Amino acid sequence: MRVVKTDGILPAGPRELAHFDGLEVDFVDRPCLTEDALIAECSDAAALLVIREPITRRVISALKSCRVISRFGVGLDNIDVAAATAAGIKITNVPDANTDEVSTHTLAMMLSLIRRLPRYDSAVRTGRWFATSDGAGMMRTENMTLGLIGCGRIGRDVLRKAAVFGFKTLVHDPGLDVGTIARLGAIGATFEEVLRQSDIVSLHIPLTPHTTRLLDGRAIALMKPNAIIINTSRGALVDEAAVAEALMDGRLGGAGLDAFVNEPLNRDSRLLEAPNTIFSPHVAHYSEQSVAETCRKAFANVAAVLRGQPALYPVN
Numbered sequence: 213m214r215v216v217k218t219d220g221i222l223p224a225g226p227r228e229l230a231h232f233d234g235l236e237v238d239f240v241d242r243p244c245l246t247e248d249a250l251i252a253e254c255s256d257a258a259a260l261l262v263i264r265e266p267i268t269r270r271v272i273s274a275l276k277s278c279r280v281i282s283r284f285g286v287g288l289d290n291i292d293v294a295a296a297t298a299a300g301i302k303i304t305n306v307p308d309a310n311t312d313e314v315s316t317h318t319l320a321m322m323l324s325l326i327r328r329l330p331r332y333d334s335a336v337r338t339g340r341w342f343a344t345s346d347g348a349g350m351m352r353t354e355n356m357t358l359g360l361i362g363c364g365r366i367g368r369d370v371l372r373k374a375a376v377f378g379f380k381t382l383v384h385d386p387g388l389d390v391g392t393i394a395r396l397g398a399i400g401a402t403f404e405e406v407l408r409q410s411d412i413v414s415l416h417i418p419l420t421p422h423t424t425r426l427l428d429g430r431a432i433a434l435m436k437p438n439a440i441i442i443n444t445s446r447g448a449l450v451d452e453a454a455v456a457e458a459l460m461d462g463r464l465g466g467a468g469l470d471a472f473v474n475e476p477l478n479r480d481s482r483l484l485e486a487p488n489t490i491f492s493p494h495v496a497h498y499s500e501q502s503v504a505e506t507c508r509k510a511f512a513n514v515a516a517v518l519r520g521q522p523a524l525y526p527v528n
Contacts, residue, residue, distance in 0.1 A: 258278060262283055263285060280523070325442075325490060359381075370414060441468070
């Protein structure tokens, strides 16, 4: 059975390959980042291990022997799950390996912007020692409202960690009733209520046709004038041009972004000109431990399916 790992990023060492012990596996580690490359390399593969590659309907139709596609990580926006299901291909993911990392990164961005650390760092570097004016309007966290859009694994971990700082927290998650949200220590709210009432709005939802550009110009117009946006999920959840414009016009107080529509971020992006921002290159998920756990579980998913056993984390 031919197993192809196509991402070109994550490691595949003895510890990962040990999951295939006892299976007749021909393992290939080869980056295939386009549809054509995937079709050329993987048409006879029994399994794929992927992360960012375009697993489209066209690619899936060319996979004549594939039994399972295992994604390193949780998001599935690069995989046509419906087409895979129709073709009888199992899709698996790893939804729980980087919860701590992403929630911590979210809090780090949030607190950096609340405490104006990018501004203060710049002040020191440029010799503006008495830069207290940069802190005008700064509030105690216990007087601030945090709004979470989505409250799955990562959102709940953000909620748990944010409680230490005394935030009042609103949650909008159509999959949770107000009683469940209350038991988590937050207040259930509509999308519009979260936007209107929150000092920080943090996104913790998957990218779907319904959530693409969820934070657009109309949504931003509902937010408080000094509100902060945090996005450690998927770049296309926000309208980047609208965010940049609102920051430059002073209609937003700041933005912490770990994910972007185009990655790497285009050098002509207006976001790079916007004030009160902090960016990271889609690394909120990263730690040595999270990478090791993600790889281990992704390989284990493949091995289980090839042995005729249930996957650890089946999607379809």
